[in-house]
Amino acid sequence: MIDTFLYQALIYLAAAVICVPVAKRLGMGSVLGYLAAGIVIGPSGLGFIGQEGRDIMHFAEFGVVMMLFLVGLELEPAHFWNMRRRIVGLGGLQLAATSCVLGSGLYAIGFNWQAAVAAGIALSMSSTAMVLQNLKEKGLSTTAAGRSAFGVLLFQDIAVIPLLALLPFLALNRASVPTANHGGMSAGLPGWLQACTVLCAITAVVAMGRYVIVPLLRIVARAGLRELCVAGSLLIVIATACLMKLVGLSPALGAFLAGVVLANSEFRHELESDIEPFKGLLLGLFFIAVGASINSSLIAERPLLEFGLVAAIIAAKALVLAVAGRIFKLSFDQNSIFAVSLSQVGEFAFVLFAFMGTLGILPGEWIDILMAATALSMAVTPVLLLAQECLILPRFGTRQTDERPGDRVDVTNAVIIAGFSAFGSTVGRFLRANGVEATILDNDSDQVELLRKMGFRVYYGDATRLDMLHSAGAADAAILIIAIDDPATNCTLAEIARKHFPHLTVMSRARNNFGAYALMENGVDLVYRECLDASVRLGIDALVKLGFRRYSATRAGQKFIIYDEAALHKLARHRHDEKAYIYTTRQEIQLQEELLSNDRTAAHGINDHAWESDCCPRDQ
Amino acid sequence: MENILLMLAHPRYEKSLSNKALIEAARQLPCVMVHDLYELYPDFNINVEHEHALLLQHGIIIWQYPLYMYSPPAILKQWMDLVLEHGWAHGAGGRNLENKLLLNAVTTGGSGDSYGPQGFNRYRLEVLLRPLEQTARLCRMVWLPVFTVQGTFLLGPEQLNRYGLLYRRALQRLSMRDFDPAGIRNHAFLNEWIESGEQRCAHD
């Protein structure tokens, strides 16, 4: 048992590790790499894996569930609302029109109308997993095309539930088939009761997200164990999936819903970074399984039918998408990216076809053919995108990667603040008062909870973790403000930031000179000593109380800061040599005092004769 | 009795002799409020609402400053730029300063003679102050002849004391509205006007 598991893991991992980098090298993207790996190790390739590929696919479908959870996490309700036009308008149009076109095509080649409708709908689904991955790798997620694609995919993913519920009505012989809730606990209940359970389950997910999961995560976070957090995150996804399965809904949808509910919580980035690697691995597995499941003997038997079908489906889908994109005013380049990237048939089609098989809507032979076509179409998309990128876009249009700045809702913040105790929160409040929203990370869950109650958008998580920084958007941010209480942690973070995000402007707080030196050694030039400004301000006020003019005292204070900052940089060079350090320090202090007192004692009045004539003073 | 807002703009007041003499004399008048700009706004961050409120409470405004590079010290310009807003001090609806008296009290290193076509400083002081005068006009204020203390480096304590007394007398008369608005404009400097009045008193 263990042996076969290890053996299989070996094959899958090796295939992925070899094929994906090669595919990326060739500029094809990771999805194509995984598919290729699947084909190579599958029954039609080297034959390392056989029929169990189908089981693996089932398991790997969980990657899709996780992906939808993450998609949900990225999608706060407000954001969702902002996109309603894209989701419902564009998504609805695409689904309806594509189903009609493909359905009538199938009807024309001899399907009965029920089968034509059902298969048409299934084929009009696109692959969320593949498209999002492709868009992200090409950096197109925030373009008009990327966002429109996202809207369409979201609509399709949501539409799967009612579709699963409606399919049984298309069955030829309704009495003999199970209901939509295949295997669910509510199977066999009257319709209205089923609707009730579905509603209850959805309410449960929403309520649990708010009142059970977040407090639970707080407790877990307080325990301070990294792996426990990961376990908690996985538990959430799996529990939701189970609950949905129980009532007979799509687990992916439940996960998506849970994600949306948690999108507003402080654990958003933490969950994201915990689930991300699992999702990545499982999706990879999923694509490998898709590759392996391509039934080459079927294709070999009737190559013309199979390839013709794939070509026709892709062409029809792309055409409909292009028209829909036009209607929604996408520019030429954006529209072509949009249309091509969504032109494949997606993973939900597998689910729908399998269900149609059990319902007897489609004959088994056709189901195999269409499933093969689905897998093939997925394999073709990356190639098409590549061709488009190299051949079409350079020739036509202007390859716009960014839209006008006005409606970037989903772009990450330009500023990340790590550490939100007194220091960080002052910076944060100041920035916010000036209309700059920052992404804030803090790893004290009590503090986070408190700040959230006070209305700050703070996320829980350890900022020194690379994956945490990634999900906080460090790759796209401009400034990282390091304001953690512990000086050593600040240094670690500075080092990580410099190594992995060299484009970031790092600004850091330092407790004292030695903290500042350590940061400077880690390449941080913008160092702010906590004690400096406040102490000088106090000093200024003390001088005023002693009778100094406030303006002069203020100027002296400002100069003092400048001299001190300059001295800091000089002293940093000698920090490891105690003798030289002490010597330089003394020199610097003396110099500062001289400079400041020069200014204070200068008698400006003695030059007043200068306004009389340019010769020497009259006898004075 | 009209209230006087005496705005002082001196970046090195701790070392001042002339301006200090004037301020100390003026302080003795209860109707004078000394408003020390550099002390209040060391970082030039002027509180515009507060300044507006002060202006509304006073009928006579004085800008007192040492002449630095032929102009008032920087904070006074900052004050003008921020406080004399369009729509408040001038322009449509900006009639809040209408008919207030504006006096400039200026101390200069150069003597009175050096300010003139033949002198070292080439221009008469009132010519150098034209931008301020026009600003006052824009805000519908009444521009008074300048009060001056010139050749400051030649002045001993006694002379400074005399300038102080003269200044106080001037402020007193302005505050009592004890002057002929047309006649006062015939004098190049307010010093002349008050001295001529003094002489008249002595003659009586």
Ligand SMILES: Cc1cc2nc3c(=O)[nH]c(=O)nc-3n(C[C@H](O)[C@H](O)[C@H](O)COP(=O)(O)O)c2cc1C
């Ligand atoms: C930076 C600076 C610039 C000056 N510019 C002028 C000038 O342009 N014309 C002039 O007559 N005196 C000029 N002076 C001399 C001052 O006007 C003079 O020191 C001041 O009026 C004396 O007044 P106090 O004793 O109150 O400081 C200048 C003085 C300084 C320090």
